[in-house]
Amino acid sequence: MEHNVAASRLQGTGAHALELDGVARHFGALVALTGITMRIAPGERRAVLGSNGAGKTTLFNAVTGDFLPTAGRIRFFGEDITALAPHERIRRGLRRTYQISQLFTNLSVLDSIYLACRGVSRRRFSLLRPSLSDPNMAQAESIMHVVHLDADRDKLVGTLSHGQQRQLEIALALAGAPRFILFDEPAAGLSPTERRDLVAILNALPKYIGYIIIEHDLDVALRVSEYVSMMHNGRLFKEGTPEEIENDPMVQEIYLGGGHG
Amino acid sequence: MTLAAFTPAAPVRKSWFERLGIGHVLLGAFLLLYPLIASDFFLTTIGGYSMILGMIALSLMLLAGYGGMVSLAQITIAGVAAYVIAIFGENNSNVHGFGWPWWIAAPFGIFLAALFSAMFGWIAVRTEGIYTIMITLAIATASFYFAQQNYTLFNGFPGYSGLRAPEAFGLYWREPRPFYYLCLACAALAYAAVLYGSRSTFGLTLQAIRDNPRRMRAIGYDVTAHKVFAWFLSGLIAGTAGVLLAWFNGRISPGTIAVGPAINILIIAIIGGLRHPIGPFLGAVVVVLMQTFAIDIVGAERFNTLIGLFFLVIVFVSPDGILGLWERFKPSQDRDGWHSRPDGTGV
Numbered sequence: 001m002e003h004n005v006a007a008s009r010l011q012g013t014g015a016h017a018l019e020l021d022g023v024a025r026h027f028g029a030l031v032a033l034t035g036i037t038m039r040i041a042p043g044e045r046r047a048v049l050g051s052n053g054a055g056k057t058t059l060f061n062a063v064t065g066d067f068l069p070t071a072g073r074i075r076f077f078g079e080d081i082t083a084l085a086p087h088e089r090i091r092r093g094l095r096r097t098y099q100i101s102q103l104f105t106n107l108s109v110l111d112s113i114y115l116a117c118r119g120v121s122r123r124r125f126s127l128l129r130p131s132l133s134d135p136n137m138a139q140a141e142s143i144m145h146v147v148h149l150d151a152d153r154d155k156l157v158g159t160l161s162h163g164q165q166r167q168l169e170i171a172l173a174l175a176g177a178p179r180f181i182l183f184d185e186p187a188a189g190l191s192p193t194e195r196r197d198l199v200a201i202l203n204a205l206p207k208y209i210g211y212i213i214i215e216h217d218l219d220v221a222l223r224v225s226e227y228v229s230m231m232h233n234g235r236l237f238k239e240g241t242p243e244e245i246e247n248d249p250m251v252q253e254i255y256l257g258g259g260h261g
Numbered sequence: 262m263t264l265a266a267f268t269p270a271a272p273v274r275k276s277w278f279e280r281l282g283i284g285h286v287l288l289g290a291f292l293l294l295y296p297l298i299a300s301d302f303f304l305t306t307i308g309g310y311s312m313i314l315g316m317i318a319l320s321l322m323l324l325a326g327y328g329g330m331v332s333l334a335q336i337t338i339a340g341v342a343a344y345v346i347a348i349f350g351e352n353n354s355n356v357h358g359f360g361w362p363w364w365i366a367a368p369f370g371i372f373l374a375a376l377f378s379a380m381f382g383w384i385a386v387r388t389e390g391i392y393t394i395m396i397t398l399a400i401a402t403a404s405f406y407f408a409q410q411n412y413t414l415f416n417g418f419p420g421y422s423g424l425r426a427p428e429a430f431g432l433y434w435r436e437p438r439p440f441y442y443l444c445l446a447c448a449a450l451a452y453a454a455v456l457y458g459s460r461s462t463f464g465l466t467l468q469a470i471r472d473n474p475r476r477m478r479a480i481g482y483d484v485t486a487h488k489v490f491a492w493f494l495s496g497l498i499a500g501t502a503g504v505l506l507a508w509f510n511g512r513i514s515p516g517t518i519a520v521g522p523a524i525n526i527l528i529i530a531i532i533g534g535l536r537h538p539i540g541p542f543l544g545a546v547v548v549v550l551m552q553t554f555a556i557d558i559v560g561a562e563r564f565n566t567l568i569g570l571f572f573l574v575i576v577f578v579s580p581d582g583i584l585g586l587w588e589r590f591k592p593s594q595d596r597d598g599w600h601s602r603p604d605g606t607g608v
């Protein structure tokens with residue numbers, strides 16, 4: 001596994017899970033992202049580290065289409081998705097979570113996850129009420145179980161605690177057979193117990209599901225990823241294994257030193 | 262992701278009667294028996310008219326309550342259906358009047374109204390909040406002036422008169438009792454459909470889009486398509502009400518779809534409450550009663566001031582309208598049959 005990942009990363013051909021070529025995003029005069037070139041093999045788990053404002057979330061937005069990139073190409077399992085609408089990318093197996101929870105405040109927990117399961121199925125449109133035997137409902141129940149929200153199934157999302165809302169964020173990304181997930185600081189604001197749960201959930205994902213995780217907490221990041229990319233001022237400036245990153249003097253200066261915050 | 266076997270708690274099966282709710286049963290019985298106690302005036306001018314306006318306000322409640330899209334063009338959409346039956350059916354204005362039978366003209370009018378609604382929606386969904394109100398107000402205003410100035414299609418200022426509910430199934434539907442029951446049947450159907458639909462997959466989708474369109478895209482939904490379809494459904498309800506309105510008034514003219522009536526629909530919906538589909542009908546009854554009787558007391562001049570004041574008081578005291586007042590003061594939870602949840606998803 002390790003070997004394959006390394007090999008295909010170097011080749012730059014074949015169907016990568018995600019392939020970015022010179023991706024850039026400008027906000028007016030502000031260059032939030034520039035010259036991002038990145039290849040991620042299927043099933044690879046990658047951490048992206050970088051100080052505040054480095055462009056990590058902007059990178060995710062470009063990949064999912066929340067904001068289109070100003071320049072560059074993005075390929076998902078070999079297919080060029082640069083110009084696709086966000087929901088089309090999702091239907092191809094891409095998922096994401098948000099740094100600031102984006103949830104349905106007035107829906108119940110179960111209904112939210114149910115919609116997420118249904119959204120990528122062909123039967124996403126129906127004027128009927130979900131039946132008791134609806135497979136999407138059964139799937140929603142099991143995902144709800146994975147993120148420990150069973151007890152709150154009928155609660156309105158707006159009444160959940162911060163930690164529970166973060167769990168629900170993850171549940172929405174796990175719904176409906178994802179192939180690749182972008183996690184944007186899933187551990188932010190979680191208690192140590194909740195963090196342990198999160199690490200367990202990520203490590204229990206099926207091997208074929210790859211992901212990128214943005215995480216300020218190095219401890220969490222290094223336990224759930226096998227390769228690390230460092231970002232600064234909208235650029236990728238270093239990639240390597242967790243050990244290489246931890247020992248890199250430049251990284252220590254910019255990120256682990258005073259650069260943070 | 263070990264998807265552990267999870268057995269859902271066996272759902273409690275309720276009888277249809279329990280699920281209907283005592284509130285619905287009582288209300289239904291009252292409305293069915295109402296013709297026994299009501300004069301023709303109360304039957305048609307109060308009862309029938311309230312249900313027609315209630316349906317138009319319901320079409321707004323669907324968009325605003327579940328979809329978060331406040332439209333001022335609902336009376337315009339109803340007007341499309343009304344003009345269609347005037348032009349394609351029979352009228353006595355000696356313009357057009359192709360004489361199509363009602364069972365073709367009415368469904369065609371309703372369908373065309375829904376198409377126009379979807380088109381308005383398609384224009385409006387690019388906007389949000391106050392801009393949706395502005396753009397639908399612009400559509401309503403432009404439609405009014407167009408209908409008033411165009412004689413070839415809309416017969417301009419006088420519009421069309423001589424529109425009548427048909428004779429069918431051995432009944433004269435323009436007579437007070439049959440017309441009342443016709444309005445009741447349409448209103449009940451629309452109400453039940455919205456109530457059922459609020460918990461349907463589409464209903465949940467619409468409410469989720471209202472709460473967070475960005476996330477909906479990120480779980481695979483085409484937000485624009487779903488919103489436009491909500492406008493289409495809303496148009497079916499408004500269009501049905503439009504046909505009834507034309508039969509009720511016996512005519513359709515630009516005055517019916519002017520800006521005043523357009524705002525009136527919004528006032529009805531907000532006075533009644535946008536969280537449950539019964540709200541628009543409550544609001545319609547209140548406004549129709551006020552319109553009918555307050556005019557005698559305060560005079561037509563001051564009537565709008567009165568409605569305006571009442572509107573302010575309601576909005577001030579209870580942002581959820583009369584429904585909200587009821588929720589606050591009702592004797593106990595669940596004694597009635599509405600079971601309204603704070604999200605407006607209803608039973």
Ligand SMILES: Nc1ncnc2c1ncn2[C@@H]1O[C@H](COP(=O)(O)OP(=O)(O)OP(=O)(O)O)[C@@H](O)[C@H]1O
Pocket residue numbers: 027030031032050051052053054055056057058059099
């Ligand atoms: N919608 C936007 N409009 C204008 N500027 C933006 C927008 N989104 C991000 N930016 C800017 O782009 C830069 C990168 O922001 P981004 O959110 O990607 O950083 P980040 O690495 O995710 O930081 P953090 O660790 O704080 O989440 C910042 O300077 C930010 O102010």
Ligand SMILES: [Mg+2]
Pocket residue numbers: 056057058099
């Ligand atoms: Mg960020």
